[in-house]
Amino acid sequence: xxxxxxxxxxxxxxxxxxxxxxxxxxxxxxxxxxxxxxxxxxxxxxxxxxxxxxxxxxxxxxxxxxxxxxxxxxxxxxxxxxxxxxxxxxxxxxxxxxxxxxxxxxxxxxxxxxxxxxxxxxxxxxxxxxxxxxxxxxxxxxxxxxxxxxxxxxxxxxxxxxxxxxxxxxxxxxxxxxxxxxxxxxxxxxxxxxxxxxxxxxxxxxxxxxxxxxxxxxxxxxxxxxxxxxxxxxxxxxxxxxxxxxxxxxxxxxxxxxxxxxxxxxxxxxxxxxxxxxxxxxxxxxxxxxxxxxxxxxxxxxxxxxxxxxxx
Numbered sequence: 085x086x087x088x089x090x091x092x093x094x095x096x097x098x099x100x101x102x103x104x105x106x107x108x109x110x111x112x113x114x115x116x117x118x119x120x121x122x123x124x125x126x127x128x129x130x131x132x133x134x135x136x137x138x139x140x141x142x143x144x145x146x147x148x149x150x151x152x153x154x155x156x157x158x159x160x161x162x163x164x165x166x167x168x169x170x171x172x173x174x175x176x177x178x179x180x181x182x183x184x185x186x187x188x189x190x191x192x193x194x195x196x197x198x199x200x201x202x203x204x205x206x207x208x209x210x211x212x213x214x215x216x217x218x219x220x221x222x223x224x225x226x227x228x229x230x231x232x233x234x235x236x237x238x239x240x241x242x243x244x245x246x247x248x249x250x251x252x253x254x255x256x257x258x259x260x261x262x263x264x265x266x267x268x269x270x271x272x273x274x275x276x277x278x279x280x281x282x283x284x285x286x287x288x289x290x291x292x293x294x295x296x297x298x299x300x301x302x303x304x305x306x307x308x309x310x311x312x313x314x315x316x317x318x319x320x321x322x323x324x325x326x327x328x329x330x331x332x333x334x335x336x337x338x339x340x341x342x343x344x345x346x347x348x349x350x351x352x353x354x355x356x357x358x359x360x361x362x363x364x365x366x367x368x369x370x371x372x373x374x375x376x377x378x379x380x381x382x383x384x385x386x387x388x389x390x391x392x393x394x395x396x
Contacts, residue, residue, distance in 0.1 A: 090180040092187040096138045103135075107142040113318070114173045117202040120295065120317035121165035122147055129285045130162045137187050139180075144172035146184045148197070159188060159195035163273045164286060164324065166359055167217070167380050169199030178204045185209065189385055196384035205381055213382045218358040218370035222321075226350035229374060230343075236365065237339060237372030244340035248304045251344045255298035255311060257287045263300075263311055264327040271327045272360040283325065290315055296324075299345060301337035310337025314345060321349070321356040328362055338363055342373060 105124045112118045120126055122145075127134045131149040138145055147168055148159045161168075170176055170184050181203045188195050189210070199205065205212060222229070233241070261284060264271050275283065290296030295317055301310040309332030315322040328338050338361065346356070358370040371377070 115171040118318040167200040169203040218375035220375035235372030240336040240339040244336040247335040255300040326362040
């Protein structure tokens with residue numbers, strides 16, 4: 085039997101209160117590209133009134149982070165979910181993704197959406213920006229992984245060990261928030277007051293439900309110099325937020341934290357994503373740990389970058 089192709093007419097746009105959250109979360113949990121970012125509880129935290137496009141009986145879904153400006157509804161991205169887009173329990177092809185995007189365009193005058201790496205888009209469809217992301221499988225033994233470190237990573241780990249950095253898992257949320265709020269700390273992304281509040285809620289939820297943990301690095305003088313918030317779900321580990329001081333950069337605090345996390349989680353069917361690593365040489369460090377580079381796409385119908393910046 086020939087598989088039915090997706091068209092915009094097959095998709096329903098649902099308001100937040102109309103979404104069947106049980107069916108939604110089942111779809112995300114069973115989707116081959118499911119992500120912690122796309123579960124209903126996570127979307128509730130990062131966007132108060134997110135909406136959704138639904139194909140048939142939740143075989144494929146797309147969350148929409150809806151906001152309003154001057155009474156105009158628009159769809160925008162979030163610093164806490166860089167890979168959303170279409171999630172499906174079926175095969176995702178380019179035609180499916182194109183149809184979902186067309187439906188977004190039909191309903192919103194302005195939109196910007198971050199797609200996941202499994203979402204391929206027709207070239208020339210709206211305005212597209214490709215962003216690199218770095219992923220690494222932890223299925224091998226720690227020794228084998230360690231032996232294949234390359235680039236700046238081996239030397240960075242030697243420096244961290246010589247500096248006698250101490251790694252502490254289970255950092256308290258308030259201490260983490262206080263650390264990333266300091267002006268002299270380099271972070272993944274600067275946050276406004278509202279975004280800080282949302283990050284607090286993410287941390288509280290994931291720690292309570294065993295879906296995340298915070299690793300911290302201290303110098304021999306007991307100065308906090310680096311910290312990373314890891315999320316774990318759907319066989320994936322997302323490095324959601326990281327922060328490091330100038331001392332932590334020179335003493336390689338983030339590198340030793342990643343190495344320790346790999347050490348603790350090696351030989352498991354997990355994939356770690358380095359997309360929010362707060363270092364200038366993120367690509368070299370990610371690849372040095374063995375990560376491969378992938379591209380995920382941000383799609384918007386606003387081509388003018390100045391207008392996009394002003395409006396969003």
